[in-house]
Amino acid sequence: MGHEIIQGSLEDIEEIVKVNQKIFSGMYESEPYSLEQYNSKLENKKPIIYIAKIENEIIGNSIAFQKDNSLYLWILGVSKDHRNKKIASQLFDSFEESARNLGLTATTKTYPVSPEMLGLLKKRGYELIKTDDNGAMHFKLEF
């Protein structure tokens, strides 16, 4: 069964959080964000959300919002069972198209714990801007 990429909204956050708690479980020292943390992070922002779905099940998602002159990709995740099928690449395509349409650059931040994400960013031409003391790597793509 194939998947589709659709635009999501804040109404999808509760389901997205459930999926992301599985995706991000054990990745970082701290626990994956709770619904309250998503809500407080996204409060007063107009997030641009894309969802990958198979029938009614969310299997991937991206959440971005404007930060200075960029569209900042805050979250990107694909469920384990559905990786390496270009789903993240398609979510990136949608995110970058939104940034381009808004006249913004695309930015994101990631950590060395995700070689998959680093590989994807490199392949898509993102430039490493800086690395924080805690290892957080900031990337930018200009159009």
Ligand SMILES: CC(C)(COP(=O)(O)OP(=O)(O)OC[C@H]1O[C@@H](n2cnc3c(N)ncnc32)[C@H](O)[C@@H]1OP(=O)(O)O)[C@@H](O)C(=O)NCCC(=O)NCCS
């Ligand atoms: C990162 C993630 C979203 C990628 O999802 P995906 O749908 O499997 O990715 P795609 O199939 O679109 O892209 C595959 C590309 O990723 C890169 N990649 C995948 N696995 C990799 C690995 N082990 N090492 C290096 N690069 C890798 C390659 O560039 C690959 O391209 P290729 O297929 O041409 O070789 C997914 O692994 C994930 O959700 N991981 C856990 C959460 C996470 O790390 N999020 C990002 C940090 S915020």
